Amino acid sequence: MLPARFVTALTAAALTVVVLAGCARTIGVEVAPDAADPKCAEVMLAVPDELGGDLPKVPTDSQATAAWGEPGAAVTMRCGVAPIGPSADCQSVDSGDGTAVDWIVTTDGADTWRFVTYGREPAAEVIVPPAVTENHSTSFIADLAGAVTQVPATKECQ
Numbered sequence: 001m002l003p004a005r006f007v008t009a010l011t012a013a014a015l016t017v018v019v020l021a022g023c024a025r026t027i028g029v030e031v032a033p034d035a036a037d038p039k040c041a042e043v044m045l046a047v048p049d050e051l052g053g054d055l056p057k058v059p060t061d062s063q064a065t066a067a068w069g070e071p072g073a074a075v076t077m078r079c080g081v082a083p084i085g086p087s088a089d090c091q092s093v094d095s096g097d098g099t100a101v102d103w104i105v106t107t108d109g110a111d112t113w114r115f116v117t118y119g120r121e122p123a124a125e126v127i128v129p130p131a132v133t134e135n136h137s138t139s140f141i142a143d144l145a146g147a148v149t150q151v152p153a154t155k156e157c158q
Contacts, residue, residue, distance in 0.1 A: 026059045027067035032080035034122045035064035040079035042150040043124060051075055052140035055132070073131035077144070081125040084116050090157035095145035102157045103141065113138055117148050119155030124148050 034040070040063075047066045049057050055068040055075060064079040084104045092100045102118040111130035115138075117123045124147075128138050 025071065026061055027071055027074050027076060029060045029062050029065035029067060029076045029078060031062040032064060032078040032122075032125070033082065034080035035062070035078070037064075037080055037122045039151045040064035040122055043079045043147050046147040046150050047077065048143050048146070051143050052136050055136070055140070069132060073129065075126060075128050075132055075140075077124060077126045079124045080122045081116060083121050083123040084118060086155075086158060087118075090118050092157050093142050093145070095142045097145075099145045099149055101142075101145045101148055102153065102155075115141055117151070118157060119153045120148065120151040121154070122151065124151075 032040075044064055044066060047057065051057075051068040058067050058069065058074065060067050060076070062078075066077045067074045069075055087104050089104050089106055090102055091105050092102050094100045103115045104118050106114045108114070111133055113128040113133065115126040115128070117125075124144075126141060126144065128141075
């Protein structure tokens with residue numbers, strides 16, 4: 001029979017591993033300047049549990065943020081970023097249910113895609129890293145329509 005102190009220490013170690021394993025999947029996302037806007041709470045409550053059919057939602061460490069995927073290969077979203085003015089990079093994305101969302105779509109040249117809602121304040125930003133686009137198109141941005149339309153559009157792409 002094992003001594004009680006050994007069993008207690010082993011149990012404590014096992015609980016520590018479980019707790020740390022639960023935290024390991026938290027994604028660090030920088031909070032947006034207007035994250036405390038009440039409209040962002042509505043957006044975050046409406047984000048889907050999965051993007052693209054195989055990117056599960058995972059915890060983040062900041063207010064008004066969401067992430068899908070794995071650390072180092074996650075799609076991240078922030079609500080409360082500054083709205084962007086009119087741009088030739090504006091694209092209307094149909095969600096498939098008749099809802100369309102206008103996004104300013106840019107890339108940094110290293111295959112990281114940035115989507116910022118257009119005509120909605122506060123704006124939402126979605127970052128898609130190269131590790132995601134290796135195996136996915138960015139068409140899953142349409143999955144976010146139900147969330148970002150919680151902020152009414154006041155402008156549309158031209």
